[in-house]
Amino acid sequence: xxxxxxxxxxxxxxxxxxxxxxxxxxxxxxxxxxxxxxxxxxxxxxxxxxxxxxxxxxxxxxxxxxxxxxxxxxxxxxxxxxxxxxxxxxxxxxxxxxxxxxxxxxxxxxxxxxxxxxxxxxxxxxxxxxxxxxxxxxxxxxxxxxxxxxxxxxxxxxxxxxxxxxxxxxxxxxxxxxxxxxxxxxxxxxxxxxxxxxxxxxxxxxxxxxxxxxxxxxxxxxxxxxxxxxxxxxxxxxxxxxxxxxxxxxxxxxxxxxxxxxxxxxxxxxxxxxxxxxxxxxxxxxxxxxxxxxxxxxxxxxxxxxx
Numbered sequence: 218x219x220x221x222x223x224x225x226x227x228x229x230x231x232x233x234x235x236x237x238x239x240x241x242x243x244x245x246x247x248x249x250x251x252x253x254x255x256x257x258x259x260x261x262x263x264x265x266x267x268x269x270x271x272x273x274x275x276x277x278x279x280x281x282x283x284x285x286x287x288x289x290x291x292x293x294x295x296x297x298x299x300x301x302x303x304x305x306x307x308x309x310x311x312x313x314x315x316x317x318x319x320x321x322x323x324x325x326x327x328x329x330x331x332x333x334x335x336x337x338x339x340x341x342x343x344x345x346x347x348x349x350x351x352x353x354x355x356x357x358x359x360x361x362x363x364x365x366x367x368x369x370x371x372x373x374x375x376x377x378x379x380x381x382x383x384x385x386x387x388x389x390x391x392x393x394x395x396x397x398x399x400x401x402x403x404x405x406x407x408x409x410x411x412x413x414x415x416x417x418x419x420x421x422x423x424x425x426x427x428x429x430x431x432x433x434x435x436x437x438x439x440x441x442x443x444x445x446x447x448x449x450x451x452x453x454x455x456x457x458x459x460x461x462x463x464x465x466x467x468x469x470x471x472x473x474x475x476x477x478x479x480x481x482x483x484x485x486x487x488x489x490x491x492x493x494x495x496x497x498x499x500x501x502x503x504x505x506x507x508x509x510x511x512x513x514x515x516x517x518x519x520x521x522x523x524x
Contacts, residue, residue, distance in 0.1 A: 238267050243296050256289040264295070271519075274452060274486030277306060300516050306485055307512035310494045314441050314468070320352075320398045321405035322391075322431045322438035326424065326465055327445035328457070329412030332473035332499060334363050336445050337409040338370020339507035340471075340497065344405065345376055352403035354394035355380040356387040356427065357411040367409055373504055377403060387411065388426045395434045408439070421464055428466070443496060445471045448483050455490055462491060472510075473499035484515060 242263050256264075261282060268278040284302040285295065293301075314321075325340075327333045337353060344351045353371045355378060357363040364380050371378035379394040391408055398406045410427065413420035431438040444467040446454050461467055470493050472484055484495055495510040 238263075239296075242267065243294065256285055256295065260295070261286065264299070268482065271482035272452060272486060273482035274455070274490060277485050277489035280306070280489065303485060303516045303519075304512055306489045307494075307516075310488050310492050311512070312468075312494060316437070316440050318436050318438070319404050320395065320435060321440050322395065322408065322435055323405050323441040323443060324408045324410055324424075324427065324431075324439045325443050325445060325471075326410050326461065326467065327412065331412075331445045331447040333412060333445045334366050334409055335370065336471050336473060336497075336499065336507060337367060337407050338374055339499070339504055341371065341376045341407055342374035342504050343497075343507055343509075344407075345374055349405065350403050351376050352394060352398045352401070352406050353378040354391055354406055354408040356390045356394075356408050358382075358385045358387050358390065359411050363409070363411075370504075377401065387423055388430045391427050392430050392434065395431065395438075405441075424465055441469060441496075442467045443469045443471050444493075445473060446487070448472050448475045452483070452486065454483075455486060458487070458491055462493065467493065469494055469496040471495075471497045471499070471507075476500050482519065484510075 242260060264285065265278055265282055268281060269275065273281070281299060281302045284305075285298045288298055288301075289295075291298075323340075325333055325337050334357070341351045341353055353367060353374075353376055355364045355367045357367075358381055368378055368380065377397070379390065379397050381390045381393070387410065394406050394408065398404060408427070408431075410424060411420060413424070428439055442465055444458060444461050444465070446458055458467075458470075470487055470491070472487065472495055475484075475498050484498075487493065487495060497507050498510050498515075500506050500508060
């Protein structure tokens with residue numbers, strides 16, 4: 218099953234929540250005698266309510282509504298107008314990661330409970346399936362269970378793991394992992410960091426130390442800092458994510474548990490409000506259930522005509 222099929226499956230709850238209402242709005246707005254006239258007030262209000270209820274967020278909703286109003290006399294159907302603007306939101310933040318020096322170092326950050334450690338294991342599996350040879354670094358030395366869990370994932374994914382004893386300096390573990398990756402030709406290095414809040418000064422200082430060590434060993438590293446967000450928390454996670462972005466240098470998002478939310482539009486809010494690309498999406502609990510994000514197929518899955 219490709220990305221679209223997985224997204225369609227994971228957005229089942231969203232579909233039940235909003236698709237029928239969206240169909241009614243589209244059906245009314247796209248009647249032949251209405252297409253040549255600006256979208257009426259009732260349609261705009263209904264669309265605005267729908268987008269907000271889908272967790273697309275106020276700012277992104279305002280942008281979409283403004284675009285619909287501006288182009289409503291173009292002859293395009295309402296569905297196409299909305300999809301066009303959604304794709305524009307994702308395209309604006311779709312920046313590639315440039316890696317000049319190997320190995321690529323990817324830090325995985327976030328609060329506990331978002332699926333951070335399992336994301337590392339799933340990502341290692343996905344990268345190995347692409348022909349890469351990733352190495353996992355267990356830099357969460359505060360929680361013994363996290364290291365044990367990560368070792369299980371590493372075994373399942375068939376990749377190497379570098380760990381240290383509980384209570385060790387996480388930056389030292391990162392140093393060991395990068396050294397091992399260079400010696401064995403492993404790339405990328407996936408660093409599982411301790412769960413933290415942006416308000417925990419000691420943990421944020423620790424993260425800065427990890428970044429300094431990585432940059433010393435590989436110029437330009439960490440090339441990628443991925444923030445793992447639980448999609449079921451919706452808009453409540455955006456403020457936290459914004460602070461993480463400011464202090465941790467986040468340049469990409471992994472959106473987990475998309476299959477567990479009835480408000481799958483939160484991906485739009487993330488791209489629009491945080492100005493960050495969504496790199497991966499978690500669509501289930503299996504090892505294969507982390508997939509690269511594809512904006513077009515996501516939008517098609519969110520507002521597909523026939524489910």
